[in-house]
Amino acid sequence: MLIHSIYVIDSSDRKRFEETSLELAELLEEEKLAGVPLLIFANKQDLMTASPASELAESLNLHTIRDRMWQVQACSALTAEGVQDGMTWVCRNIKFRKK
Template sequence: MGQGQTKSPQVILMGLDNSGKTTFLARLLTGQVMDTSPTIGFNVGSFNVDKRTSLTIWDIGGQKNMIPNWRYYLDDSKALVFMVDSSDPSRMREAQKALRKVLSDERLRGVPLMVLANKADQPNAMTIQEISKQLGMSNYPHLQWQIQACSALQGVGLRQAFLSVAKLIKKR
């Protein structure tokens, strides 16, 4: 990189398998819904939030055997985006444990968190308040966090979420 160029801030996108991370990233980068398969390792892409702000988003696989490897992706992250499937209450406890584990890492101290409640378009989707309670967000008073509903499939709430992430990063 030449002088004067800045690297776009790194945003980590994590969550349990089947929460919609890869669909979300593909929709954000291409505007299209694509067939995805479970992510082994990671996907990465850069996204222009507005004319002046670009973010590099790392979509990390969320299968059980991948979760212990999440810690390898935390260096230099400027924001954590944690995605949950808001239509699957049976996995909220597991999501809460995974989130607690990743937030306990020293490298995330002071890093803002955006919780994305994906699949909000489903008839059985939980509310933001229910998700906040299920994830135990009140246990993180020191953390700068927000929860937003979205639908990767419908393309709803994606841009707004990342505008908020960019604002959280600037505030930091």
């Protein structure tokens, strides 16, 4: 079984960074996701109001994640910018696990 996890964040919805951060922390505690690589898409970068991926990483304290490979990728699902780069990282870091 090939495994990876992808988390998509609305970079323009600053009000909910705290909520999404708590949500992510809960996911990371999920036993089935232990050690599973994580890609975080900082989506909606086409919007003027979007926070840069680096700021989002800071707000969500992503640097505290030390128990798995992770990467933040700025992207826009609207223009497709960054999506391929993110998926390339996923393919490079995907893990194989026996069922």
